Amino acid sequence: MLYPLERIIFVLVVLVSLGLSWVTFSKMFKVIGRGADPIDWKKAFLNLPKGLGVFLSQRTLFKTRPIVGGIHAVVAWGFTLYMAVNVVDVLYGMIPGFHFLPNHIMGDIYRFFVDIFSILVLIGVKYFMFRRFIAKDQNLVVKEPVLLSESARNGMRRDSFIVGMFILCHVGFRFIGASFEVAIQGHDWSQPAATLLSFLWTELTMTQASLAVGEHVSWWLALGLILAFLPYFPYSKHAHLFMGPLNYMVAKERRSPATLEIMDLEDENAEQFGASKLEHLPQKELLDGYACIMCNRCQDLCPAYITGKELSPSALEINKRYYFNEHLTSFANGEESTDPLYKWMLTEEAIWSCTTCGYCVEVCPVGNEPMVDILRIRQDLVLMESNFPQEAMDVFNKIETYGNPWGMSPQDREKWTEGLDVPIMREKGSAEYLYWAGCAGAYDDRGKAISKSVVKILNEANVDYAVLGNEETCTGDSARRIGNEYLFQMQATQNIENFEKYGVKKIITQCPHCLTTLKNDYGEMGAELDVIHHSQFIGQLLADGKIKPEKNLTEKVTFHDACYLGRHLGEYDAPREVLQSVMVDGNDIIEMDRTKEQSFCCGAGGGNMWYEIKTGKRMNIERFEEAIETGAKTVVTSCNFCMIMMEDSRKVTGQDETMEVVDIAELVAARI
Amino acid sequence: MKICVLVKQIPGSEATFNVTPDGRWIQESGLPFEMNESDIYALEEALQIREKMGEGEVFVVTLGPDRCQKTIREALAKGADRAIHIKEEAPFCTDPLTIASVFTQVIREENPELVLSGLQSDDLGFGQTGVLIGEMLGMTTATLVVATEIQDEDIRVKRELEAGWFQWQTMKLPASLAIQSGLNTPRYPSLRGIMTARKKEIKDVSFNDLRNVDFLQSFKKLSIQHAEKHTEMIEGSVDEIVSKLVNVFKNEIRIN
Numbered sequence: 001m002l003y004p005l006e007r008i009i010f011v012l013v014v015l016v017s018l019g020l021s022w023v024t025f026s027k028m029f030k031v032i033g034r035g036a037d038p039i040d041w042k043k044a045f046l047n048l049p050k051g052l053g054v055f056l057s058q059r060t061l062f063k064t065r066p067i068v069g070g071i072h073a074v075v076a077w078g079f080t081l082y083m084a085v086n087v088v089d090v091l092y093g094m095i096p097g098f099h100f101l102p103n104h105i106m107g108d109i110y111r112f113f114v115d116i117f118s119i120l121v122l123i124g125v126k127y128f129m130f131r132r133f134i135a136k137d138q139n140l141v142v143k144e145p146v147l148l149s150e151s152a153r154n155g156m157r158r159d160s161f162i163v164g165m166f167i168l169c170h171v172g173f174r175f176i177g178a179s180f181e182v183a184i185q186g187h188d189w190s191q192p193a194a195t196l197l198s199f200l201w202t203e204l205t206m207t208q209a210s211l212a213v214g215e216h217v218s219w220w221l222a223l224g225l226i227l228a229f230l231p232y233f234p235y236s237k238h239a240h241l242f243m244g245p246l247n248y249m250v251a252k253e254r255r256s257p258a259t260l261e262i263m264d265l266e267d268e269n270a271e272q273f274g275a276s277k278l279e280h281l282p283q284k285e286l287l288d289g290y291a292c293i294m295c296n297r298c299q300d301l302c303p304a305y306i307t308g309k310e311l312s313p314s315a316l317e318i319n320k321r322y323y324f325n326e327h328l329t330s331f332a333n334g335e336e337s338t339d340p341l342y343k344w345m346l347t348e349e350a351i352w353s354c355t356t357c358g359y360c361v362e363v364c365p366v367g368n369e370p371m372v373d374i375l376r377i378r379q380d381l382v383l384m385e386s387n388f389p390q391e392a393m394d395v396f397n398k399i400e401t402y403g404n405p406w407g408m409s410p411q412d413r414e415k416w417t418e419g420l421d422v423p424i425m426r427e428k429g430s431a432e433y434l435y436w437a438g439c440a441g442a443y444d445d446r447g448k449a450i451s452k453s454v455v456k457i458l459n460e461a462n463v464d465y466a467v468l469g470n471e472e473t474c475t476g477d478s479a480r481r482i483g484n485e486y487l488f489q490m491q492a493t494q495n496i497e498n499f500e501k502y503g504v505k506k507i508i509t510q511c512p513h514c515l516t517t518l519k520n521d522y523g524e525m526g527a528e529l530d531v532i533h534h535s536q537f538i539g540q541l542l543a544d545g546k547i548k549p550e551k552n553l554t555e556k557v558t559f560h561d562a563c564y565l566g567r568h569l570g571e572y573d574a575p576r577e578v579l580q581s582v583m584v585d586g587n588d589i590i591e592m593d594r595t596k597e598q599s600f601c602c603g604a605g606g607g608n609m610w611y612e613i614k615t616g617k618r619m620n621i622e623r624f625e626e627a628i629e630t631g632a633k634t635v636v637t638s639c640n641f642c643m644i645m646m647e648d649s650r651k652v653t654g655q656d657e658t659m660e661v662v663d664i665a666e667l668v669a670a671r672i
Numbered sequence: 673m674k675i676c677v678l679v680k681q682i683p684g685s686e687a688t689f690n691v692t693p694d695g696r697w698i699q700e701s702g703l704p705f706e707m708n709e710s711d712i713y714a715l716e717e718a719l720q721i722r723e724k725m726g727e728g729e730v731f732v733v734t735l736g737p738d739r740c741q742k743t744i745r746e747a748l749a750k751g752a753d754r755a756i757h758i759k760e761e762a763p764f765c766t767d768p769l770t771i772a773s774v775f776t777q778v779i780r781e782e783n784p785e786l787v788l789s790g791l792q793s794d795d796l797g798f799g800q801t802g803v804l805i806g807e808m809l810g811m812t813t814a815t816l817v818v819a820t821e822i823q824d825e826d827i828r829v830k831r832e833l834e835a836g837w838f839q840w841q842t843m844k845l846p847a848s849l850a851i852q853s854g855l856n857t858p859r860y861p862s863l864r865g866i867m868t869a870r871k872k873e874i875k876d877v878s879f880n881d882l883r884n885v886d887f888l889q890s891f892k893k894l895s896i897q898h899a900e901k902h903t904e905m906i907e908g909s910v911d912e913i914v915s916k917l918v919n920v921f922k923n924e925i926r927i928n
Contacts, residue, residue: 384862384863385862402686410704411703486863486866
């Protein structure tokens, strides 16, 4: 199609574009290479099917915002098709007389899909631009008081406009070009939309010569835009289209979202623990910044963001990305990054506002882990800088001295068992199951009531179990999530020694935080334990007919998911089934709007139980108000922390006379 | 500046106490121990003075059995340069004069310019050790110190008096100061601090070898007081309740 001179120019333009792209792309990968903990690229390559699977299925987009996700999927599939289209178009332009399967059914099908998807992509991208620039969808905005760098604030709008216009023009001119071609060659009903447009050109009585000029100009604009855009790619959020799938390919398998790898604290050569600066983050987490498309899905249900605190997981990644853009050359060349992360990526308050609820990680369509960045920054602040909330220091001291964050006497840990028939390990010697009450279950009044209910059930079902009693000590969950790896490892070592002493292999606990820590964090330390939540265990007992609670609960109830049971361990059904088993037929759980994978945190996780971020609304109140709205009189929990937070908000919201908060074990125990 | 800090390990205040069968001491098995609260502030003050002056040495001196190692390591992890452990086995000496004389012998060899101690230990609570050591070493001495300021050869201290009054006093160095809790924000040891603490020097000396005075005080018997709580319901009309409550505030709780 092209004239010889045009072909030479095209080859030159391609060479220039590829040359420039080589420069910018290699900088992007050098930036990623600056991170700690190198990516295993060979393993990543073997994960190609996983990356392609995510890309082609678009499945990660449908967890929330299904309509936008659907439109995105159409645009993404259109893009995929356009990769082939561009190759065909280049051949069409460069090889005289080339046509892709001209009178062949496969060629017609190809042209039909290109035609339809061109229109769909144009509509989809126009919708996206309308949503951002005209409707000003608040989901795309990061609100005050979250830190968003000046360059990010300006850059996001500019970049979104460039990307949107690029796609519109690229696809638009490709489509117009096709219509000129149709006009030249006569209508082609395998391209209905292009044929429709071609009628306009015939209507305008354009000559063959002017149609040919139109086709040439469109061809140059459509393909030229790609060549112009290519070197800009690494600066643009549009890079998400390959960095997102790549992120899935390089992802580390984690036992659970907040279970980081165990630090080697004895490493004498280690100069840094945790992440103070950008280069201390693992390479995968630097890649996160490039994968982020700034859709803000992660902040939709971030409990800190929703309640007006300084944290937005999205802003963290966006700031990271714009830091790359601003310092691309110097950082790629190995210069030390300027300031600590807590100065520019997110504020110190934001760091401590994270409850590690895991929503941001769960929902992110491109596999980012902003929560993990926060955990690493906390490690630096605690281990290297001793800079953290004063109340957290009290908790560390209490765990160190007393083995529990409440600072209660370790000699009183088994006091809750007094007057009950509860076997204690040091007397019994061994048992099939260790029942782990946890600190809340041993010291907090509500927690103790849950523990008593659990042992009542275990006794009723004749389970061979025992408790560690005074030998039990904090698992180190709060310490680890706050960033005190040293204290965590001390606690873990002590507990693991006790497990070995009594040959403990199987553990039942009502605390999802203890559960995650015992099962996953201790697992990382080499102690593989079979840990089961009391809801799961009670569920088994029910299924085996070992307990037969009366099915007489007639009140309206709602169930609050614990983050560490739900998102962190993937267990949503067990507590609901246990709950349903005591409800009379026809009385069903009333679900809150935000439930299961999209449940809203009570506000106590990640150490937030022990200190208070004063900015904004309290998370537990936000959640309890949602429970009130359901009209339920009973809020059912399955976590000690959730219980404490919900009980507190029940009183604060003035519902202490009208509503109650109970644990599933209490409901069952009261009915046997 | 060379600064000596006296650090004591005491049973955790939230611990459950039981007396040994012979009634001479508390049962130690399973008992949690921690650093005495005002000693934590004294240590922090010493570390801050060293940091402010940009030079100097902070060493801690502890009296007690082997279990005190944990407390000593904690002080070293926070930043003390070295430690002297005066080892003592049960039955423990509780006589402040004897204790002060032993400390004095150890400290005199070191010749520090400043001796900081917590105001009192939260277990026995005599509050005499720092004062006695100051006297025995011929140092100027101040108690209830809530702020310090080094001025060349002198030290300016702020003392807490009664009824919300404070006193600023300039004193000659060397000095022995008994530090009141709350004058600074104690630090949490960094990981690097914990690691380097393992390599820092702890010099052991024996309490019995150093004891040169006769006990002036001895323990006869230890017993635990069980405080009884009682609840009184105030009933009547609102006016009656208020007047009864005011009476309780005035005459029983004595709120002015």
